[in-house]
Amino acid sequence: MSRKLKAGIISVSLSLIVTIVLTSVLLLVIGKNPFVIYATLISEVFGTGYGLGQALFKATPLIICGCGLALCFQASLFNIGAEGQLNIGAFVMSIVAYTFDDMLGIMVMPVAIAAGFGVSALWGFVPAFLKIKRGVSEVITTIMMNFIALALVNYFLIEFLAVKSTVRTEKILENVFIPKLSDISSVFQGSSANMTFFFAIALAVFLYFVFYKTRFGYELRAVGLNPTASRYLGVKTNKVIMWAFLIGAGMTSLVGINFIFGYKGYYEFGFSNNLGFTSIAVTLLARNNPIGIIFTALLFGVLDYGGLAVNTLVPKEIMLVFQALVILSILAVDKIVKIYYLKEN
Amino acid sequence: MKSDKYPAIEFRNITKKFGSFTANDGISFSVNENAIHSIIGENGAGKSTLMKILFGIYSSDSGDILIKRKSVKFSSPLDAIKNNIGMLHQHFELIEDFTVFENVILGSEPAKNGIIETVNSRKIIAGLIDKYKLGLEPEDKVSDISISQKQKVEILKLLYRNSEILIFDEPTSVLSPVEVDEFFKIVRKFKDEGKTIILITHKLNEIKELSDRVSVLRKGKLVYEVDASSLDLNELSREIIGHVATEKLPDERTNNNGKETLLWFENIKLKKDNVEKLCGLTFSVSSGEVYGICGVEGNGQSEIVEAILGSEKHHSGKLEINADNVSLVPDDRIGKGMIKEFSVGENVLLREKKELIYDNKKIRDRSSKIITKYDVRLSDESAPLESLSGGNQQKVIFGREIELGNKLMVLVHPTRGVDINSSAFIYRIIIEERNKDKGILIISSDLEEILKLSDRIGVLYKGKIVSEYSKQDFTFSGEDAKKEFMTKIGKSMIGVGV
Structure with missing residues (x-):
């Protein structure tokens, strides 16, 4: 194991410990016994198949969206626009799905996915184009594209497409749903976890291969590490930036598979619940490593469902505090590990 | 040495290494109180490193610095400033949105109970502007003033902090000739006021005009020192460039058949940020030859590379590259030559x-x-x-x-910061490649290297090849002929006599 990887594991574990301690202090302040809370959380999530399933279900879109973001982040493109990209992509995915499901049957899935991917990719194209042609910071453009995407989705959904007195699209046919995990094993009975989870894992593994074993991955990381040197080494940096944004943004739309084909059968306004932003934390925490993203997404999934599970004891927002503290402490601990373990200055 | 003057600064055996590269190698000399002392040398000679050690940015590996006969050890520029040493850097450190006045007091604001006291400091600053005829308006926003005025703001900052020893790092490189004259006047005024000035430069005329004494650094060593009164420009330019080692080329060329032009710049003009960087550049590189471009840095070297790479477009002239791809060893190996996080x-x-x-x-x-x-x-x-x-x-x-x-190779400073053995190794391979009929362009400010390797030499000055020499011009019959040639080429590198 390389020293860098070891350092990474050390700093993640250390910051988890710091977070647990800090959260405990907060729990004590509001008069709760942290041991009871943590014990309940652990037994609820890991003690029942349902709880575990829910945690996997929550982790699935975080893995997928995290992979899309990792593509951008590896090239040092700070894509803040996943929230908009994934919403407009999933929205279009659902429209295509319910419109053509009786005509195409199960084959509607690839078609709908392609359509969603394409629209999200278009949302990635704009910031990439502006960055390449005009040097506009992608941070600003992606934030602005978020507003546009959410406003457009809202408008078309409410004005034209929503089922009466709801904020959702029409439901797709039952026969184009993705099998649930409970269909394979009764352990997961009642949970929304579905086969998309395995797709997400496969996607992360594939992306890991792309990043670390292919020319495209090396060029992507080279552009992220040193764009000037990349240019001198003959890497077409603009092309790399464009592809990273197109595929990365497109990939975020794939979270729609989990929700539309695996769970509800329709797009519902607000389904993402800030998924696009939480994924930024998940990705950064994993240092843009897709395999790492699987683990950080699972951690966030556990916390997400765990928050609900302990909601009777403490407000579920305590887990949001926990998530935020993890990020803050990893940033602080990382520096300390770098200085004292890796002996960098 | 005159008896009424004692050294303001003494460098004793200063050595500084970066990895295996020795930037300063046992440098010892002293700077007299109330003198203008010039330090001259090529890029990478160790001038800036030495000054950064004096100013507390670097710490030396060994050796001592004495200020007014007292040994000092600065761990940061703040220590240096406390000892009344001020440095004018090549790159300005000004807040563009602040006024001249605000920039000057920034970092040493005269405050009372957290409120900045401005009446007195305004008076002091106005007094300094007047005394040294800086011609600045304290209330002007820095973003609105010219580069030479910005430089004066930096100087004003030093004066405001009571600097007695002033280090100027290539101060005239950003100035036009008229501004240079103005700058000289200010520097002389400093001397009249009793200040000690260290001037880092590579312009010979500045030395002749301003300095009292000159130290020449070459490859990290102090090689030459002379009082300005007994200064001979020819001798000085030879000392800067160094002696050409008498050793033969590693491998003389055997065959030279079927020449093909691989790279051809014909009257190329190229603008960058609206400044003409290449002003009608013409030269060509053929197969089986090494073409060496020598010159002081900043005369268009990086633009030549950018033009070959295609990342900067020339607006006039013709550029022909008759090779599918070009091999390139860039000047900045870490910043441009590799992804440092990746393995070999x-x-x-x-x-x-x-x-x-x-x-x-x-x-x-x-x-x-x-x-x-x-x-x-x-x-x-x-x-x-x-x-x-x-x-x-x-x-x-x-x-x-x-x-x-690739048929065509471009090598920029191929051995900068490289130890002698690796350099020799690299030289041998360059000649081997040439003998395989490759066309090789070497851009370097190391004249020794250029002479050793090249079949033809072009001297680059202000975006143009001002003189070109072929092998017989620098195949010397004796030491005197070589000396004469070195002087000639050294002069045209700095624009004297062209």
Whole structure:
């Protein structure tokens, strides 16, 4: 194991410990016994198949969206626009799905996915184009594209497409749903976890291969590490930036598979619940490593469902505090590990 | 030495190494109180390093600095400022949105109970502007004033902090001739006021006009010192450039058949940020020859490379490149020549652009080829390139570019910061490649290197080749002829007598 990887594991574990301690202090302040809370959380999530399933279900879109973001982040493109990209992509995915499901049957899935991917990719194209042609910071453009995407989705959904007195699209046919995990094993009975989870894992593994074993991955990381040197080494940096944004943004739309084909059968306004932003934390925490993203997404999934599970004891927002503290402490601990373990200055 | 003057600064045996590269090698000299002392030398000679040590930015590995006969050890510029030493850097550190006044007091604001007291400090600053005829308006916003005025703001900052010893790092490189005259007046005024000035420069006329004494650094060593009154410009320019080693070329050319022009700049003009950087540049490189471009840095060297790469477009003239790809060893090996986080093999594969899948076997293949063939010393093949020494990094880049097998190679400062042995190794390979009918362009400010390797030499000055020499011009019959040639070429490098 390389020293860098070891350092990474050390700093993640250390910051988890710091977070647990800090959260405990907060729990004590509001008069709760942290041991009871943590014990309940652990037994609820890991003690029942349902709880575990829910945690996997929550982790699935975080893995997928995290992979899309990792593509951008590896090239040092700070894509803040996943929230908009994934919403407009999933929205279009659902429209295509319910419109053509009786005509195409199960084959509607690839078609709908392609359509969603394409629209999200278009949302990635704009910031990439502006960055390449005009040097506009992608941070600003992606934030602005978020507003546009959410406003457009809202408008078309409410004005034209929503089922009466709801904020959702029409439901797709039952026969184009993705099998649930409970269909394979009764352990997961009642949970929304579905086969998309395995797709997400496969996607992360594939992306890991792309990043670390292919020319495209090396060029992507080279552009992220040193764009000037990349240019001198003959890497077409603009092309790399464009592809990273197109595929990365497109990939975020794939979270729609989990929700539309695996769970509800329709797009519902607000389904993402800030998924696009939480994924930024998940990705950064994993240092843009897709395999790492699987683990950080699972951690966030556990916390997400765990928050609900302990909601009777403490407000579920305590887990949001926990998530935020993890990020803050990893940033602080990382520096300390770098200085004292890796002996960098 | 006159009896009423004692040294304001004494350098005693200053040595500073960066990795295996010695930037300052046992430098000893002293700067007299109330004198203008020039330090001259080529880029990479160690001038800036020495000044950064004096100013507390670097600490020396060994040696002492004495200020007014007292040994000092600065751990940061703040210590230097406390000892009334001020440095004018090449790059300004001003807040563009602040006024001149605000910039001057920033960092040493005269405050009372947290409220800045301005009446007195305004008076002081106005007094300084008046006394040294700086011609600044304290209430002007820095973003609205010219570069030469910005420089004066920096000088004003030093004066406001009561600097008695002033270090000017190539102060005139950003100034027009008229502004230079103005600057000289200010510097003389400083001397009249009893201040001590260290002037880092590579312009000979400045030395002649301003200095009391000159120290020449070459390759980290103090090689020459002279009072300005007994200064001979010819001798000085030879000392700056150094003596050409008498050793023969590693391998004389054997065949020279079927010449083909590989690179041709014809009257190229190129603008960058609206400044004409190449002003009608003409030269060509043929197969089987080494063309050396020498000149002081900043005369268009990087623009030549950018033009060949195609990342900067010329607006007039004709540029012909008769090669599918160009091998390039850039000037800044870490910033441009490699991805420092990647290993040897990964850097080679990335540059090759051939394979789609980079598996461990391919990475190992590439790295072991480069490591054995180019004698790269490293502990771990999979270590990132940044962990290698500068010389070994350079060999990796060098080997990688040669293995590409391109007909045309561009080498910028091929041995800068590289130790003698690695340099010799690199020289041998350059000649070998030339003998394989490759066309090689070397851009370097190291004249020794250029003379040793080139078949033809062009002197670059202000974006133009001002003089060109072929092999017979610098095949010397004796020491005197060589000396004469060195003086001639050294002068045209700095624009004297062209």
